[in-house]
Amino acid sequence: MLRLAARRLLGLVPTLFVIVTLSFFVIRLAPGGPFDDEQTLPPEIKANLEAAYGLDQPVATQYLRYLQSLSHGDFGPSFKFKDFSVTELIGQGLPLSLTLGLAAVLLALALGVPLGAFAALRQNGALDYSVMAFAVLGVALPGFVIGPLLALVFGLHLRWLPVAGWSPGEWRYLVLPALTLALPVIAYIARLTRGSLLEVLRSNFVRTARAKGLPERIVLWRHAIRPALLPVVSYLGPASAFVMTGSLVVETVFGLPGSGRYLVQGAINRDYTLVMGMIIVYGSLMLVLNLIADLLYGWLDPRVRYE
Amino acid sequence: MKESLLEIDHLSVRYPAPGGDIAAVNDFSLNLVAGECVGIVGESGAGKSQALLAAMGLLPRHARVAGSIRYGGAPFTRELRGRRVAMIFQDPMTSLTPHLRVGAQIAESLTHHLRLSGAAARARALELLRQVQVTDAERRLDQYPHELSGGMRQRVMIAIALACNPEVLIADEPTTALDVTVQAQILALLAGLKRERGMAVVIVTHDLGVVAGVADRVLVMYGGRLVESGAVADLLTTPRHPYSRALLRSMPRIDDPLDGPLHTIAGQPPSPARLPTGCAFHPRCERASDVCRSRFPALAAGRTDVACHHPVEDA
Ligand SMILES: Nc1ncnc2c1ncn2[C@@H]1O[C@H](COP(=O)(O)OP(=O)(O)O)[C@@H](O)[C@H]1O
Ligand code: SF4
Ligand SMILES: [Mg+2]
Numbered sequence: 001m002l003r004l005a006a007r008r009l010l011g012l013v014p015t016l017f018v019i020v021t022l023s024f025f026v027i028r029l030a031p032g033g034p035f036d037d038e039q040t041l042p043p044e045i046k047a048n049l050e051a052a053y054g055l056d057q058p059v060a061t062q063y064l065r066y067l068q069s070l071s072h073g074d075f076g077p078s079f080k081f082k083d084f085s086v087t088e089l090i091g092q093g094l095p096l097s098l099t100l101g102l103a104a105v106l107l108a109l110a111l112g113v114p115l116g117a118f119a120a121l122r123q124n125g126a127l128d129y130s131v132m133a134f135a136v137l138g139v140a141l142p143g144f145v146i147g148p149l150l151a152l153v154f155g156l157h158l159r160w161l162p163v164a165g166w167s168p169g170e171w172r173y174l175v176l177p178a179l180t181l182a183l184p185v186i187a188y189i190a191r192l193t194r195g196s197l198l199e200v201l202r203s204n205f206v207r208t209a210r211a212k213g214l215p216e217r218i219v220l221w222r223h224a225i226r227p228a229l230l231p232v233v234s235y236l237g238p239a240s241a242f243v244m245t246g247s248l249v250v251e252t253v254f255g256l257p258g259s260g261r262y263l264v265q266g267a268i269n270r271d272y273t274l275v276m277g278m279i280i281v282y283g284s285l286m287l288v289l290n291l292i293a294d295l296l297y298g299w300l301d302p303r304v305r306y307e
Numbered sequence: 308m309k310e311s312l313l314e315i316d317h318l319s320v321r322y323p324a325p326g327g328d329i330a331a332v333n334d335f336s337l338n339l340v341a342g343e344c345v346g347i348v349g350e351s352g353a354g355k356s357q358a359l360l361a362a363m364g365l366l367p368r369h370a371r372v373a374g375s376i377r378y379g380g381a382p383f384t385r386e387l388r389g390r391r392v393a394m395i396f397q398d399p400m401t402s403l404t405p406h407l408r409v410g411a412q413i414a415e416s417l418t419h420h421l422r423l424s425g426a427a428a429r430a431r432a433l434e435l436l437r438q439v440q441v442t443d444a445e446r447r448l449d450q451y452p453h454e455l456s457g458g459m460r461q462r463v464m465i466a467i468a469l470a471c472n473p474e475v476l477i478a479d480e481p482t483t484a485l486d487v488t489v490q491a492q493i494l495a496l497l498a499g500l501k502r503e504r505g506m507a508v509v510i511v512t513h514d515l516g517v518v519a520g521v522a523d524r525v526l527v528m529y530g531g532r533l534v535e536s537g538a539v540a541d542l543l544t545t546p547r548h549p550y551s552r553a554l555l556r557s558m559p560r561i562d563d564p565l566d567g568p569l570h571t572i573a574g575q576p577p578s579p580a581r582l583p584t585g586c587a588f589h590p591r592c593e594r595a596s597d598v599c600r601s602r603f604p605a606l607a608a609g610r611t612d613v614a615c616h617h618p619v620e621d622a
Pocket of ligand 1: 350351352353578579
């Protein structure tokens with residue numbers, strides 16, 4: 001299993017290479033450059049700046065140079081946040097963003113799966129209908145609506161949690177942002193789990209398990225739950241992508257100093273190296289998460305186990 | 308008089324549906340005594356599986372079940388399943404849990420009902436696999452169902468069923484989904500196991516040859532009802548119900564001329580959502596009269612028990 005994981009991990013390198021190459025050229029296709037909007041710059045200083053960052057070279061040369069510095073683990077200097085390297089900038093915001101994203105995904109699993117399972121076990125009961133109603137609402141409402149709403153209720157009205165802001169190490173500041181991010185995912189996972197568990201509970205192998213006289217608890221946990229989770233695991237990749245993009249908005253709404261703002265500002269400023277750094281970090285993260293989902297899938301269903 | 312094991316009395320199974328209930332089973336009764344073998348025949352949709360699943364308590368929750376199901380004189384409970392009464396099904400390909408190893412799926416009945424330890428259950432599972440003639444039994448224990456052929460999987464299902472030495476085995480078309488050669492092997496295996504263990508067996512099959520070979524009694528079902536029941540020797544030679552007769556005639560026989568006519572039963576089996584009035588067989592019956600269309604014939608005792616206004620009389 002470990003060897004398999006290591007091999008699959010190595011297999012991600014070519015994919016990452018393609019991502020790096022594509023983004024590198026696509027970014028340069030966009031009109032404008034990092035020093036275009038600074039109207040105060042005299043042309044000769046701008047030319048000097050561009051020369052200093054190697055932007056006067058042909059794109060192919062820039063690309064090769066970039067790859068070379070990447071191979072040393074160096075994302076290069078930021079074009080806009082002078083005196084900062086991209087690594088430093090990402091290092092400032094990333095831990096918080098990752099914590100937020102991870103908390104949201106875990107929260108979504110921890111709440112979505114049991115909600116869906118209970119709904120399925122009480123099919124057509126009051127709980128089932130409430131969960132389904134929530135699932136429809138949760139999927140439909142965007143983060144910039146849910147976020148302020150939660151802040152209003154739990155922050156301003158009930159005063160249980162801080163409305164916004166951040167103080168290092170204080171998990172209370174993460175609760176509302178993580179919940180905001182997770183809510184649509186909880187809703188979707190609950191719906192997935194409910195549907196697939198209902199289907200599995202009607203399957204022939206569950207009938208066999210029941211024919212053995214096993215208590216319903218064992219039928220559910222030993223026989224039914226693993227196959228029922230397959231669609232949820234398949235959804236983990238897209239869910240992570242959703243959470244990552246969603247965190248850009250949520251970090252802004254709740255004033256969290258995560259790395260989202262660097263991606264937004266980097267893109268607006270045409271800060272090529274910063275954007276590339278963010279793409280590489282988030283791209284690798286997505287690839288690894290998808291790999292984990294794949295391995296998990298193989299564990300749940302031996303028929304698709306890779307050799 | 309032998310001891311009664313499974314007693315099914317006036318069983319009916321309905322499914323609520325918008326256009327009126329679907330009557331899958333109507334007034335089905337069966338008294339199974341120790342060691343006997345009962346065959347159940349009838350076209351697909353006749354309610355054979357529904358009746359047996361209802362007896363086992365394995366129907367979906369929205370099924371409306373009425374009637375009484377008793378075992379050894381007491382109401383049927385979950386703990387009897389797999390312990391006293393075991394059941395095997397038509398689809399071995401989908402009847403085993405995909406993510407659990409074969410050995411574990413056999414062993415769990417043993418640990419649950421007989422409180423065997425893990426090691427003892429595994430040893431017994433191996434022994435069971437050998438009894439059902441699974442090749443390479445030791446290796447199979449640790450394989451997953453998808454690594455086994457359909458015939459092997461049905462053998463595993465049989466091993467699971469036999470694990471706790473049940474007194475009753477219900478086999479619902481155990482060979483329908485298998486290749487012809489494998490069918491014969493599985494049937495021979497079942498017949499052998501029944502003989503050695505003296506289990507009572509209920510077998511559902513399309514194959515009257517199988518019934519003739521292994522069963523003591525036959526039940527014929529049509530439109531969710533029992534239409535005839537009797538000893539194999541009587542019912543398979545001179546059936547009294549026109550439907551049983553037609554069913555028998557539709558069986559190809561070894562001494563049929565190869566180019567002779569194939570007797571099929573004209574018309575379609577009835578839908579349980581819209582059963583014909585009176586005798587459900589009347590649209591297809593050559594003996595049907597007015598009374599058949601209006602009044603339902605009750606099951607009446609005789610040489611065979613038969614539900615028909617105009618049974619075929621002994622010639
Ligand atoms: N869950 C269900 N809902 C509605 N009708 C059902 C359901 N399950 C079975 N039936 C009906 O019950 C009838 C009898 O089915 P079954 O017992 O499986 O027939 P067979 O004799 O071929 O085993 C079928 O016509 C089927 O349409
Ligand atoms: S009751 Fe009438 S219709 Fe039904 S089988 Fe007998 S003769 Fe035919
Ligand atoms: Mg059937």
